[in-house]
Amino acid sequence: MATFNFRTLQLANKRKTIFLLISLGLLSWLVAVAALSYFGGGGAAIVPLAVAFSLFSVWVSYYSSDKLVMRMTGARIIQESDNPKLFGLIQEVTIASGLPMPKVAIVEDDAPNAFATGRNIDRAVIAFTTGLLDVMDRDQLQGVIAHEMAHVANRDTLVSAVAATSAGAIAIVSDMLMRMMWFGGGRRDRDSNANPLTLIISLVVLILAPLAALLLKSAISRKRESLADATAVAFTRNPSGLRSALEVLAQDNTVVKQRSNAVAHIWIESPLDGKSVSQMFASHPPIQQRIETLQKMEGTSLN
Amino acid sequence: MTELLIALAVLAFLAIFVVGQYNKLIKLNVAVDESFAQIEVQLKRRADLIPNLVETVKGYATHENATFEKVVQARAAATTASTVPDVAAADGMLTQALRGLLAVAENYPDLKASANFLSLQEELATTENKVGFARQFYNDNVRALNTAVATIPSNLFAGLAKVASREFYEVDDPQDRKAPKVTF
Numbered sequence: 335m336a337t338f339n340f341r342t343l344q345l346a347n348k349r350k351t352i353f354l355l356i357s358l359g360l361l362s363w364l365v366a367v368a369a370l371s372y373f374g375g376g377g378a379a380i381v382p383l384a385v386a387f388s389l390f391s392v393w394v395s396y397y398s399s400d401k402l403v404m405r406m407t408g409a410r411i412i413q414e415s416d417n418p419k420l421f422g423l424i425q426e427v428t429i430a431s432g433l434p435m436p437k438v439a440i441v442e443d444d445a446p447n448a449f450a451t452g453r454n455i456d457r458a459v460i461a462f463t464t465g466l467l468d469v470m471d472r473d474q475l476q477g478v479i480a481h482e483m484a485h486v487a488n489r490d491t492l493v494s495a496v497a498a499t500s501a502g503a504i505a506i507v508s509d510m511l512m513r514m515m516w517f518g519g520g521r522r523d524r525d526s527n528a529n530p531l532t533l534i535i536s537l538v539v540l541i542l543a544p545l546a547a548l549l550l551k552s553a554i555s556r557k558r559e560s561l562a563d564a565t566a567v568a569f570t571r572n573p574s575g576l577r578s579a580l581e582v583l584a585q586d587n588t589v590v591k592q593r594s595n596a597v598a599h600i601w602i603e604s605p606l607d608g609k610s611v612s613q614m615f616a617s618h619p620p621i622q623q624r625i626e627t628l629q630k631m632e633g634t635s636l637n
Numbered sequence: 638m639t640e641l642l643i644a645l646a647v648l649a650f651l652a653i654f655v656v657g658q659y660n661k662l663i664k665l666n667v668a669v670d671e672s673f674a675q676i677e678v679q680l681k682r683r684a685d686l687i688p689n690l691v692e693t694v695k696g697y698a699t700h701e702n703a704t705f706e707k708v709v710q711a712r713a714a715a716t717t718a719s720t721v722p723d724v725a726a727a728d729g730m731l732t733q734a735l736r737g738l739l740a741v742a743e744n745y746p747d748l749k750a751s752a753n754f755l756s757l758q759e760e761l762a763t764t765e766n767k768v769g770f771a772r773q774f775y776n777d778n779v780r781a782l783n784t785a786v787a788t789i790p791s792n793l794f795a796g797l798a799k800v801a802s803r804e805f806y807e808v809d810d811p812q813d814r815k816a817p818k819v820t821f
Contacts, residue, residue, distance in 0.1 A: 418759075419763070422759070423763065425763070425767060426763060426766045426767050427770075429679070429767050429771050430770035430773060430774055432672070432774055472762070570770075571773065
């Protein structure tokens with residue numbers, strides 16, 4: 335059995351996501367413990383508060399993700415009569431995947447790109463820029479659609495909401511505790527029995543945790559992209575379509591006119607390419623690497 | 638008392654397990670039925686496109702009666718087939734006949750340029766792909782069902798659920814075994 339089979343790739347990426355989500359959970363727990371040991375009772379109140387706040391802000395946006403993302407990207411829902419060819423292609427992928435027909439949207443933008451959103455499979459929206467529809471041929475477009483439908487099938491809106499919630503809560507806890515420390519707060523019973531080493535470790539954890547959470551969140555996003563590529567091949571059994579679509583995206587250096595960086599991670603090709611500090615913070619794997627993986631899949635049996 | 642509780646817990650666990658296995662098999666079986674229905678829907682849609690296509694091509698290519706005849710016959714066979722191998726065979730024949738028809742169209746530049754023909758061609762391309770994907774989805778579902786029917790522990794419940802392994806949808810044309818891809 336070849337390694338570059340979409341089934342093994344799907345499994346590997348799912349496993350890695352679970353591992354990363356568990357790490358994020360452990361990190362949250364570590365932050366809570368550190369907060370308690372450093373600030374005692376005062377810290378204890380902040381943890382549930384931060385979690386509640388993060389939960390609220392992230393889940394409101396998750397719940398209305400379809401409308402919110404549509405507004406932030408300027409996407410407009412279209413009907414079958416507006417573009418029968420595109421709808422035909424999407425219907426092909428829904429038949430291949432067994433998913434219900436999503437809503438379809440268009441973003442007026444010359445940069446070729448696409449995204450999927452919506453809080454669940456029945457409320458999915460997939461959107462394409464006019465630039466993408468202009469440059470892609472049938473097979474390439476089918477690959478892009480399959481990638482977006484793969485995000486829907488893998489419930490990536492939910493996965494990224496979970497990741498964003500924990501990363502958000504960690505950032506809030508760390509931020510609030512740092513402020514408290516700044517203003518001379520801190521543990522009132524400090525002189526009783528606190529071990530100075532524990533205090534230092536707690537402090538380091540609190541300082542580094544938001545950064546670590548951000549790294550984990552980015553890593554999860556990258557794994558979901560690789561997973562979506564593998565799932566897309568599971569749908570179409572045609573790695574070359576998506577591969578050549580990614581090649582078109584890689585060669586094209588126009589960038590979607592972003593209205594907000596907050597939605598950068600949802601596009602098939604990151605609009606922030608080259609802007610991110612390093613590969614470790616990128617929301618997408620390098621496009622060249624994605625192309626190579628798909629090329630290797632082309633070389634192996636598709637069943 | 639403790640023994641009774643343990644016995645009850647074991648029984649409850651067993652019941653949940655049996656129900657789970659039974660439901661899994663039934664669901665897999667229903668998925669196979671549904672996906673076969675999807676193949677039929679798409680084949681029907683393709684059959685519905687054919688009279689229109691033949692008429693359009695006839696308007697330009699008047700001396701190709703043999704090709705038209707083949708398409709019409711294959712369509713008739715496809716619309717009457719019902720068992721999995723019969724449907725698959727008729728489907729393969731019709732695909733071949735359509736390929737012949739579109740090859741004929743290549744010789745008539747006026748036809749190829751007509752808007753009506755172009756939109757029919759696109760519709761046929763997408764329907765052909767849909768048929769291919771419906772087949773693939775059906776075969777994936779059959780694979781899942783057949784694996785469950787043949788492996789422990791679900792195989793022990795296949796009799797109870799009255800579920801047996803099902804036939805794959807095999808198309809004779811070797812070109813069709815590959816990824817659905819239409820380049821007319």
